[in-house]
Amino acid sequence: MSDSPKQGFDTLQIHAGAHPDPATGARQTPIYQTTSYVFRDADHAAKLFNLEEVGFIYSRLTNPTIAVLQDRMAALEGGVGAVCCSTGHAAQIMALFPLMGPGKNLIASTRLYGGTVTQFSQTIKRFGWEARFVDFDDTDALKAAIDDNTRAVFCESIANPGGYITDLDAISAITDEAGLPLIVDNTSATPYLCRPIEHGATLVVHSMTKYLTGNGTVMGGAIVDSGKFDWSASDKFPSLSQPEPAYHGMKFHETFGPMAFTFHGIAIGLRDLGMTLNPQAAHYTLMGIETLSLRMKRHVENAEKVATWLENDDRVEYVTYAGLKSSPYYDRVARICPKGAGGLFTFAVKGGYDACVKLVDALDIFSHVANLGDTRSLVIHTASTTHRQLTAEQLEAAGAGPNVVRISIGIEDPDDLIADLDQALTKACG
Numbered sequence: 288m289s290d291s292p293k294q295g296f297d298t299l300q301i302h303a304g305a306h307p308d309p310a311t312g313a314r315q316t317p318i319y320q321t322t323s324y325v326f327r328d329a330d331h332a333a334k335l336f337n338l339e340e341v342g343f344i345y346s347r348l349t350n351p352t353i354a355v356l357q358d359r360m361a362a363l364e365g366g367v368g369a370v371c372c373s374t375g376h377a378a379q380i381m382a383l384f385p386l387m388g389p390g391k392n393l394i395a396s397t398r399l400y401g402g403t404v405t406q407f408s409q410t411i412k413r414f415g416w417e418a419r420f421v422d423f424d425d426t427d428a429l430k431a432a433i434d435d436n437t438r439a440v441f442c443e444s445i446a447n448p449g450g451y452i453t454d455l456d457a458i459s460a461i462t463d464e465a466g467l468p469l470i471v472d473n474t475s476a477t478p479y480l481c482r483p484i485e486h487g488a489t490l491v492v493h494s495m496t497k498y499l500t501g502n503g504t505v506m507g508g509a510i511v512d513s514g515k516f517d518w519s520a521s522d523k524f525p526s527l528s529q530p531e532p533a534y535h536g537m538k539f540h541e542t543f544g545p546m547a548f549t550f551h552g553i554a555i556g557l558r559d560l561g562m563t564l565n566p567q568a569a570h571y572t573l574m575g576i577e578t579l580s581l582r583m584k585r586h587v588e589n590a591e592k593v594a595t596w597l598e599n600d601d602r603v604e605y606v607t608y609a610g611l612k613s614s615p616y617y618d619r620v621a622r623i624c625p626k627g628a629g630g631l632f633t634f635a636v637k638g639g640y641d642a643c644v645k646l647v648d649a650l651d652i653f654s655h656v657a658n659l660g661d662t663r664s665l666v667i668h669t670a671s672t673t674h675r676q677l678t679a680e681q682l683e684a685a686g687a688g689p690n691v692v693r694i695s696i697g698i699e700d701p702d703d704l705i706a707d708l709d710q711a712l713t714k715a716c717g
C-alpha cells in the first residue's frame with residue numbers, strides 16, 4: 288500500500304512504512320535479525336558504500352525492521368525522514384551532532400526531562416558544546432541568549448515533569464528569524480497529541496522508550512526531520528552544507544536536498560557514533576505504535592479524571608496538569624496539543640518532602656519507577672530521584688520542588704487509580 292500522507296493517523300500508525308515481506312509475504316514486519324547483507328556484486332557494494340544507491344550494508348547503519356520504524360515515525364510526525372537510535376538520550380546527541388562543534392552553543396528550555404538537563408549542563412561540555420538555559424515563556428530572554436555561535440534551540444512540547452506546554456509557535460517565530468533549527472522533544476506528547484513540525488519545528492526527537500512502545504519493554508530513540516530547514520543558507524552548518532571528506536567531498540545538502548539531515552544521521556551519525564537501535568527493540572516499538580492513538584486517548588481521559596480529583600483534595604497543595612482549567616497553560620492545549628495535555632503531571636503534597644516519600648511507598652497500583660509513558664500508572668518523587676543531580680534552583684525551574692510528586696497515568700480503570708491515591712495520601716498525610 289502507498290504511504291500517502293493524506294491517510295489518517297490511525298491508519299498510518301498501523302501501515303506507514305510497512306509492506307508484506309517481499310521474500311515470504313509475511314504480513315507483519317519480520318525482525319531482520321542480521322548484522323549484514325549480501326551484495327549482488329562488487330559494483331553494487333561500491334555504489335552502496337558511495338551512497339549512490341540506497342540499500343542495506345551493515346546493521347550499525349541500516350536494517351529493514353528499523354527502516355520500517357523510521358518511515359513510520361516520519362509519517363506520524365509529518366517529516367520527510369527519520370533516524371532511529373538506541374535511546375532517547377542518544378537521539379538528542381545524534382540530533383545535535385551535525386549542528387554543533389567546539390565553541391558552539393544551544394539554547395535550551397529550563398523545563399526539561401532531568402536527564403536532559405544533566406546531559407546538556409554537564410556532559411556535552413566535554414565536546415566543547417555549551418547549553419544556555421532560558422525560561423521559554425520569556426521570549427526576550429530567549430532572543431537575548433542567541434549569539435553568533437548558537438546552532439540550535441531545544442525544548443519539549445509537553446515538558447517533563449508535566450503541566451507545562453511550550454508555545455512552539457512563538458519559539459519557532461524566533462528561530463526562523465534567527466535562521467536556527469528548532470529541535471522539539473515530543474516524547475511526552477507523542478505525535479498523536481502534538482505535531483511540532485506543524486508549529487515550526489525543524490527536528491523532532493523522541494524517547495520511544497515511553498509512550499511509543501508504551502509498555503515499558505525496550506529503549507529507543509528517534510530523530511524526525513521536517514526537511515524544511517535550509518542548511519546552506521548560512522555558513523553555520525558545514526557538516527551538512529560543505530564537502531564531507533569521508534564521502535569524497537560530497538555535500539549532503541546539495542546531494543540529498545530535504546533528506547540531507549536523515550542521510551547524514553545514518554551515513555555519519557550511526558556509522559561513527561554507533562548508537563544503533565536493535566531490530567528486536569524496533570519490533571516491540573512497531574507493535575506499540577499500532578495502538579498509540581487508542582492508548583493516548585485513554586491516558587488523557589484518565590489523567591483528566593485523576594488530576595481533577597487531586598485538585599479537589601485537601602491534602603494536595605496544587606496540581607500542574609495543563610488539561611485543568613486552573614492551569615496557566617490551559618489555553619495553549621487547544622492550539623499546541625488539541626487532543627489533550629497528555630498523561631504526565633505533577634502535584635504538590637502538603638507535608639513536603641517526608642510526606643512525598645511516604646506517599647510513593649504507600650501506593651499500590653502505581654509503581655515507583657524512573658520510567659513514564661507506560662500502560663501502567665507510575666509515580667516518582669523527582670527531587671529524591673530523577674532530578675537528584677539538579678541544584679535547588681534548577682529543581683524549582685524544572686517544576687520539581689521537594690514536595691512535588693510526578694505521576695504518569697496509565698490506562699487502568701481510573702476509579703482504581705483514584706482509590707489508590709486516596710489511601711496512600713491518608714497514610715502520607717496522617
Ligand SMILES: *Cc1c(COP(=O)(O)O)cnc(C)c1O
Nearest residue numbers: 374375376400447474494496507
Ligand atoms: C525518557 C526521556 C528522555 C530520555 O530517553 P531515554 O530513552 O531514557 O534515553 C528524553 N526526553 C524525555 C522527555 C524523556 O521522557
